[in-house]
Amino acid sequence: MSGLLVVELRRFLARRLVRAVAVLVMVGIVIAGIATLAKSHRSDAGALEAQARADRDRIVAECISGRFGPPTEALPPGQSREEFCRSVVTSEPNDPRFHLMSLVDVFKGTTVPLVLLAWVLSASFIGAEWHAGTVTTLLTWEPRRIRVLVAKVAVCMALAFVGTVAIQALLLGALTPAAVLRGTTEGVNGAWFRELSGVVLRGGALAAIGAGIGFSIASVARGTAAALGAGFGYLLVVEQLIGAVRQGWRSWFLVWNAAVLVNGHRLAGDIPRSLAEAALLLSLYAAGAVVVAIGAFRTRDVT
Amino acid sequence: MPVVGWHGCYPLARPGGGSDAFMTVIETRALRKEYVRARRGRTIALAGLDLSIPEGGVFGFLGPNGSGKTTTIRCLLGLIRPPAGSARLLGADPTSQTELARVVSRVGSIVETPALFPGFSGRRNLELLGRLEGIGPKAVGAMLARVGLADRANDRVRTYSLGMRQRLGIAAALLKDPEVLILDEPANGLDPAGMKEVRDLLRSLADEGRTVFLSSHLLGEVQQICDRVAILSRGRCIPAGPVGEVLARGQVAGMLVRVDDAAGALAALTAAGLGASLQDGVVRVEVAPQDAAVITKALADRGLYLKELRPEEVSLERVFLELTGEAPST
Numbered sequence: 001m002s003g004l005l006v007v008e009l010r011r012f013l014a015r016r017l018v019r020a021v022a023v024l025v026m027v028g029i030v031i032a033g034i035a036t037l038a039k040s041h042r043s044d045a046g047a048l049e050a051q052a053r054a055d056r057d058r059i060v061a062e063c064i065s066g067r068f069g070p071p072t073e074a075l076p077p078g079q080s081r082e083e084f085c086r087s088v089v090t091s092e093p094n095d096p097r098f099h100l101m102s103l104v105d106v107f108k109g110t111t112v113p114l115v116l117l118a119w120v121l122s123a124s125f126i127g128a129e130w131h132a133g134t135v136t137t138l139l140t141w142e143p144r145r146i147r148v149l150v151a152k153v154a155v156c157m158a159l160a161f162v163g164t165v166a167i168q169a170l171l172l173g174a175l176t177p178a179a180v181l182r183g184t185t186e187g188v189n190g191a192w193f194r195e196l197s198g199v200v201l202r203g204g205a206l207a208a209i210g211a212g213i214g215f216s217i218a219s220v221a222r223g224t225a226a227a228l229g230a231g232f233g234y235l236l237v238v239e240q241l242i243g244a245v246r247q248g249w250r251s252w253f254l255v256w257n258a259a260v261l262v263n264g265h266r267l268a269g270d271i272p273r274s275l276a277e278a279a280l281l282l283s284l285y286a287a288g289a290v291v292v293a294i295g296a297f298r299t300r301d302v303t
Numbered sequence: 304m305p306v307v308g309w310h311g312c313y314p315l316a317r318p319g320g321g322s323d324a325f326m327t328v329i330e331t332r333a334l335r336k337e338y339v340r341a342r343r344g345r346t347i348a349l350a351g352l353d354l355s356i357p358e359g360g361v362f363g364f365l366g367p368n369g370s371g372k373t374t375t376i377r378c379l380l381g382l383i384r385p386p387a388g389s390a391r392l393l394g395a396d397p398t399s400q401t402e403l404a405r406v407v408s409r410v411g412s413i414v415e416t417p418a419l420f421p422g423f424s425g426r427r428n429l430e431l432l433g434r435l436e437g438i439g440p441k442a443v444g445a446m447l448a449r450v451g452l453a454d455r456a457n458d459r460v461r462t463y464s465l466g467m468r469q470r471l472g473i474a475a476a477l478l479k480d481p482e483v484l485i486l487d488e489p490a491n492g493l494d495p496a497g498m499k500e501v502r503d504l505l506r507s508l509a510d511e512g513r514t515v516f517l518s519s520h521l522l523g524e525v526q527q528i529c530d531r532v533a534i535l536s537r538g539r540c541i542p543a544g545p546v547g548e549v550l551a552r553g554q555v556a557g558m559l560v561r562v563d564d565a566a567g568a569l570a571a572l573t574a575a576g577l578g579a580s581l582q583d584g585v586v587r588v589e590v591a592p593q594d595a596a597v598i599t600k601a602l603a604d605r606g607l608y609l610k611e612l613r614p615e616e617v618s619l620e621r622v623f624l625e626l627t628g629e630a631p632s633t
Contacts, residue, residue, distance in 0.1 A: 007431050016422050133418030136382060137475070140412045141435045143381045143403040298400075301383035303338075 004142060004151040012125055012155055021117065025167055033174030040098035040183040048095065056091040063089060098183030103175060104196050107168050111203035111262050114167060118160035118207040119214035119231055120224075125156055126215055127224025136302055149297045153215050153290055160211035161204040168200045195264075202261050205279070209286040216289035220296045257282050327391070328483050328514045329356040329379060334388035336374050336538075348374040350538035351388065356516060356531075361509045363525035363546070364518040365623055366535030372518040375535070376414055376487050393483060408436055411481035413489055417472020421461035425452055425471045428460060433478055442478065450474040451500065465492030473501065477508075484508060487518045502528050522623055534623055558595055560586040560602075561611035568607050575601035587615065 012018060063069045063085035075084050129135050142148055179185050218227035235255070243250045250256045256271050260278035267273075273281070334352040339345050349371045356362050366372045377383040378390050381397035393409055395402040419428040429443040447456045450470040460468065469492050476484055489505075490498045498521075506528050509515050519525050525532060526546060534541040561584070562568045568586050572579040577597065578589035588598055592614045599609065 003435050003437070007434050011420070011423075011431060014423060014427065132421060133416075134420055135418075136414050137418045137432070139382060140380055140410075140414065141407065141432055141479075143397075143407055144400045146400075299384075301377075303377065303383060 001147055001151065004147060005155060008151045008155040009159070012159055015125070015128075017124060018121060021121065026170070029167070029170050029174045032171065033178065036098050036175055036178040037182060039096070040178045041096050042182060042184075052091045052094065055094075056089055059089045060085045098175070098178040099187070100176065100179035100183065100185045101187040101192060103172060104192070104199055106171070106175070107196065107199045107203065108262050110168065110171065111164070111199070111206060114164045114203065115207045115210040115258070118156075118164065118211040120228065122153075122156035122160065122211035122215040123218035123227030123231075124224040125218075126152060127218040127222075127227065130218075130222040131224075139302060145298045146294055149219065149294050153212060153219075153293070156211045156215045157208040157286075160207040164204040164207040165200055168203065172196075198264050199262065202264060202279075206258055206261050206282070209282050212286040213289045216286075216293035219293040252281070254282070254285065326358040327355050328358050328393055329485075329516060330354065330391040331375065331378070332389050334375070334378060334385050334390055336371075336378060336383065336385045347538055349378070349385065349388075352535070352538060352540055354533060354540050356514065356533075358514050359509065359512055360530035361505055361515040361517055361528050363529035363532035364516060364535065365520070365522065365525060365532055366518075368520070370535045371538040372535055373415055373487055374538075376412070376485055376516075376518060379485060380410075380412055380414065382414070408479055409482045410485060411476035411479050411483070412485040412487075413469075413472045413476050414487050416465075416491065417468055417475065419460050419468070419471060419475065422459060424457045425460055425463070425467075425474075426456040428471065429475055429478060432475055436479055438478055446474045446478050449477070450504075466494060466497050469493055469501075470497070473504070481513065483514045483516065485516045485518075488520070489517065490519065490521055490524055498524065557587050557589045557615045558592060558598060559611070559613050559615055560588055560598060560609065562586070562602065562607050562609060564607060567605065568602055571601050571605040571607060572598065575604075577601065 060082075064082050066072075066081075069081075069085060069088075072081055075081060079087075129138075138148060139145065214227050214231065217230050218224050221227065221230075239250075239253055239255050243253060243256075251271050251273055256267070257273055257278040260267055260271065260273045260275060261282060264275055266275070331352050331354045334349050334354075335347075336349040337345055337347045348369075352371065352375060354375070364372055364375070374383065378385050379392050379397055381400060381403045384398055390397050392403070393406040395406040397403050419425075420431075423431070426440075426443060426447060429446065430440055433439065433443050444453070444456070447453050450473055452467060452470055452474065455463065455467065460471065463471065469489060473486070473489055476486065484505075486505075490501055493501060502524060505515050505517065509530070517525065517529065529546055531545050560568060560572075565581055565584050565586055569579055569581045572586065572588055575597070580587050590598060595612060598612065602609065
């Protein structure tokens, strides 16, 4: 089994698609680091507040002159236009500094494309095998099909987890200079790091789940396109259309539970799922998909 | 050779077995397989195939397209599951993945066109496969050299010609140093020189004591290198055996006559009411060998004397066509 795992690992990493994606991701991380560094800058607090006040006065003046805002007859009763404008226009200094603390939200955002990437790469890993017919060749060397498929899906899921964590770590490395040199590390402490680590690890787990499901669909359908079609079809039909009509069902849907998993807490609103429940449900979905894929692979003819 | 004769597609061992009994490496009994496809309906690929292949030598497995050759090979390698009948490969039941795993390291195979990763080099493909059996890069390099791919070993497989892919497939099949080789059309795409190399290679492997099970439609190739053949038609095995015996099953369609005056001989034979034709100075007469006397009499009556009289040679192709019912009427 270890030989099979090593072979599948090498084959996955040697794929051109995987290497091309890795290069693109690296380039993206470098660009993000440079752009953030260039955009972030420190100004003294007094200047920032003065600028914010000036901006507010300008907007209030435009509001009073009627260039925006409601028509005068629609103003709240007993309130002059100037009073109304001064009450609705607030003065928030626009902080141009990059806050390292904001990485928690950044990582929540980057988890989504990374999960989709894991889905696509894993589906294409087995889909390409069916397309090239190499499953036949492999089975003439290792006919125990359960071993073969378990090795493949294990490699996909493990690499999805490790890859996601590694990419987030590289992103942390790329953005930290912007915070340290031209931004701020305010609020960065042990609690923040634990929260950030939680987001990264849960994102990695979600990517592994996505990889398992994408792989399983492509394996059963014996093609990458089917897995991609099923994925997009599911997002469009189930998550969007059915979710809009049957809102009570959404607590069973992938995306909502994935959102709970990434955020690390119960979502406000009508999704009654705790973090543990969402993680368990998603894991069961992935396990179910893998079991179906193994069952189909074990019994169906390879022609 | 311990095989003393053939009954149908089964070789006969000496009575009593013992040391003279043949060792069967491949065996199928009443093997059935049918495919049900939405558009094409039900297709019977194997209709109760009985086959037994003794150890050693090159065994040719012939049949027209769609006769069930590849299906048989896929059944033997556990790739498809027959709904009825049984198969044995080196004593293992291919429908049991555990049993098959026990013998698979002793079996090298090519199923249809060798399927390898097109984006990887030939060397990487073989190294990945070899690792499954603990075969190192050195053995891979030697095998690539043996099939004449050493110079292109580091190129991507997608840049290979069909013949080169075929060589790589043969290298993959040989990498395990197998006792049994199951090769499905290994000469596909090879040029004449390549075909000769493969022919010599297979012959040398058989001479080393290995069993080569060769599926092919290239009858000339089979005739040259195979010790025994089986002919498959419509999912059943038509009686098989040593190549010489199978050739003897063909009906001799005529006699070939060589005389000094070929035109005169043609006229004499035609006048005697025999079907005759002249080709390249040789008269072909449609008479069975046992009736050859009518030829000598007809010629002698006209004062023509034979320089040569022999039965028309039967090729495996002709036997194949006759036995599979695809022979053109003569």
